[in-house]
Amino acid sequence: MIVIKTEKIKKKIKNYEILKGIDFQVEKGEFVSIIGASGSGKSSFLYIIGLLDPPTEGEVYFKGSKIDFKNQPKLADIRNRHLGFVFQFHYLLPEFNAYENVMIPIIKQGISRKKAKERAVYLLEHLGLGDKIERKPYEMSGGEQQRVAIARALANNPDVILADEPTGNLDSKNTEIVMETFLKLNNKGITIVMVTHEMDLAQRTSRIVEMKDGQIIKDVLSADLRY
Ligand SMILES: Nc1ncnc2c1ncn2[C@@H]1O[C@H](COP(=O)(O)OP(=O)(O)O)[C@@H](O)[C@H]1O
Numbered sequence: 698m699i700v701i702k703t704e705k706i707k708k709k710i711k712n713y714e715i716l717k718g719i720d721f722q723v724e725k726g727e728f729v730s731i732i733g734a735s736g737s738g739k740s741s742f743l744y745i746i747g748l749l750d751p752p753t754e755g756e757v758y759f760k761g762s763k764i765d766f767k768n769q770p771k772l773a774d775i776r777n778r779h780l781g782f783v784f785q786f787h788y789l790l791p792e793f794n795a796y797e798n799v800m801i802p803i804i805k806q807g808i809s810r811k812k813a814k815e816r817a818v819y820l821l822e823h824l825g826l827g828d829k830i831e832r833k834p835y836e837m838s839g840g841e842q843q844r845v846a847i848a849r850a851l852a853n854n855p856d857v858i859l860a861d862e863p864t865g866n867l868d869s870k871n872t873e874i875v876m877e878t879f880l881k882l883n884n885k886g887i888t889i890v891m892v893t894h895e896m897d898l899a900q901r902t903s904r905i906v907e908m909k910d911g912q913i914i915k916d917v918l919s920a921d922l923r924y
Pocket residue numbers: 710715733734735736737738739740741742
């Protein structure tokens with residue numbers, strides 16, 4: 698099943714073309730990494746397929762339905778129910794502890810506080826943070842904070858996780874913990890699209906897409922990696 702598909706996506710800012718007509722699709726269960734030099738358009742593209750930003754031209758399809766970027770409530774609904782986001786900086790709320798940070802998007806779906814807390818705690822336990830659920834972000838290591846952010850991304854049981862340099866701010870030990878977490882989630886069937894500039898991480902995913910100057914210049918499955 699194709700989860701995300703784009704047709705001739707262009708993004709222009711003023712007269713400058715950041716994305717130059719991208720055709721792309723992701724099948725359910727894939728772990729795709731997007732690599733490429735800084736400024737090649739990786740984040741811009743990820744934000745468009747994450748329905749956070751409209752393209753200037755072209756179409757995005759989510760599970761076969763064409764996205765109407767003018768329909769904000771519908772966009773938010775798809776994002777909240779089907780997509781989970783992880784960024785380079787975790788954006789956890791500093792005044793809330795780990796389980797409260799994870800509960801927030803669950804409560805927003807209209808679930809009771811009690812059920813939301815149960816799910817938050819379950820997710821944190823699953824990510825090896827069972828003994829840290831009451832810690833505030835500043836009381837945790839970078840890798841732990843990023844795992845809380847991953848738990849939050851998983852809060853509403855998304856089909857797809859979109860991650861923009863999720864290890865960009867982490868040392869090698871915490872990078873490994875986050876990468877193993879993603880690999881485990883992918884083994885359980887969650888589709889992942891991850892922007893990274895670390896080639897050794899990309900090589901552990903099932904497919905590598907390379908961008909350059911707003912275009913995809915290489916798209917290879919791990920089985921026939923030529924890197
Ligand atoms: N809001 C914006 N206004 C102007 N230029 C932008 C904006 N967002 C991105 N760009 C430019 O678009 C290009 C692609 O950026 P980006 O998608 O962030 O690349 P990457 O994530 O690969 O580093 C860069 O040249 C960047 O400077």
